[in-house]
Amino acid sequence: MLKSWRRRCRRKTGGMPELTIPSHFLCPISLHLMKDPVTLSTGTTYDRHSIETWIEAGNRTCPVTSQVLRDLEPIPNHAIRKNIQEWCVENGSRGIERIPTPRIPITSTEVSEMLVRVSEASDESRCREFVAKIKQSAKESDRNKRCFVANGSTKVLSAAFAAFSNADETVTVLAEILSAMITLTPVLDEETSSNLSSEHPLQKLVWFLRFGSLSARRNAVLALRSILSFDQFKFEIVVKIEGMVEALIRLINEPICPTTTKASLLSIYYLLKPTENSKGIAITLTEMGLVEKLLEMAVDSDRSVCEKALGVLDRMCSHGEVRERARGNALMIPLLVKKVLRVSGMATEFSVSILLKIVRGDEGEEERAAAAVEALQAGAFQKLLLVLQIGSDEVSKEKVTELLKVMNGYRNRIECVDSLDFKHLRRPF
Template structure:
């Protein structure tokens, strides 16, 4: 009797109510057996029936199937179909039972939304293809809004939408409408781009459509427009192209040659709209620099330096979280491959204190980038400086930080750079008294 009472009490708790005991201490209400999911034994909120005729709660049976099981958990029969069918009759009975027992604290389960099926997704995608062929932007936009709404409704819907090739169809539609006037198709292009961000990362075929010349021109146009969400979606799409695409290096090279691209990316960093967009911009610029066949004194570096990227990166590094720091340092490291970039960094009062501060303070990656930049500045500075850069590095505590790196351990490549830096700095230690690393930049005179 005690075990039976405990089981009833547990079942009642699963039903989501507070129960009252009778004189014998037993529960007065039990969940009907047909209303419980055979997997969890909980009250079903969205009952669905398999091809074997057994009814389960949708969430539980979908987890079972997604785990790679293709049999009915109760009967062990092989499933003829993996698409469970909503059992409206059982669901209605459960709702009625909840209403009848509301005095016990039972809340009526809401009528669940029916998840989208592969057939429904395929039907919408077919209509999008037809709308593209007819160049009907309004119809296409309505269809994209519909499929985006379905994808955002639940994680299950999103998986169904993505798995049916929606990314490729939308990317192809984006390319098709981008070949016409941007002004005429801005509404549908904006809606398609917004929907595509839900599908990231895209597959190779989708990246091919989104990486076409007309599509990239459209993305740059969006990147330069005043609409904030449009600009954010555009930079996320460009990031996907240069990072996830199998042809990312070529795409990054093409992007660096396109008029207005670097200026628009720079503006997103200078006048940030959100951290996500800023980090995406830094990532795109890094890949553009990294893909360059001639890293020294390239047109791209010259353009970035003239825009004021070095000062902007150093200002960004003063107070930023780990991800932002790593990306800003990565871009600065690439820029310092050129003589022009190094000269600009050497002339900036923030360079040495900021770089030394970031060592061992952010992450291993940030330390590696900081050491790399320091070596480039100290080793390749102008000869006529007479060791000014090295002395400045010593003044902000670089020597102690570098020794600490060796004591704590680091990767071989960084270890070699640290050893070389220590040798360079040691030649000038007699010129200055080393101090603790500078952690406060308020008293420094900034060049902007």
């Protein structure tokens, strides 16, 4: 703002003096014109963004005076803000724009009052009205959002979601509550997830996954990911809900956004946790073509999606039916070998784990031998030796060592080292 004015002045007059901002209009931290001046308990005034960043970093003293802050809640300094606005208007002809009047941040007391209204609302329309106000206020600033989260808003909203999920015709208010929760925080905490982990709320979440709008499907899968991330919840309830697996596959095949794709992959990963139901889920996913889709995603996706795709594939390959399907895919073994040391440490761990399951499975000797030879042809032996040299955790090191032992028994069937690798070495004869 000031720089553009100075450039115009230099072009027009060639020597007009620079505009000097009054020192008490400048934030002591950023040294910029304050847009939302607030005063601390020490009496020093700062720009709100600068001082809140300071406090959120864990500091409990005044940056200027070094005094310990008795109260961490800054007070708006309306007098300074009005003086700054008047100064901006007076210098409007010189290229200074008037700073807008900032919205007053929400307080903990106001948040508590809004949450009480939500928890006491028995009528769907009234509850939806209060929840809409919470969401609107949270969207105004990150500070408001943090204030809502700090005062347990997601727990109250999840309890309201659970209460209204027992009725049939409550889709509108449930969608509003779900949207508000995800607006406040995409990753729900344990208590919030616990409120949503009973049968009726989960059924409503799956309904949104199957029949909801794009935003509702996105919010539902983010909530489901958080619920499934906690081990103490009963996966049996989730897997028995009709259409849930199909809905997650649809979000992968018809992606809404990268966040939704990652949440869907993580949800499937949690569902495949070794239990008595995991084999049936893995076979169902395989029949729906997920193995091929995961390989496709691992080829050209970013690191995060690639890691999650390989993680899901690793858990699926714990079952013989899936390994048989995986071996039949020509892309499987070359892709896994390529991902070793190419994407990330996690991708390497998953790739090694999958390769080990394929070459050491309980299938016939002929199938395992063919997989091992194919991996050797793709250069797996050299890469695995390099993994050991670079270093890894003990679990990964054990898997790499075991995989090398298995492959070593088939090295006589193929020349696994390309002679071209040594073409630049000087021969001693």
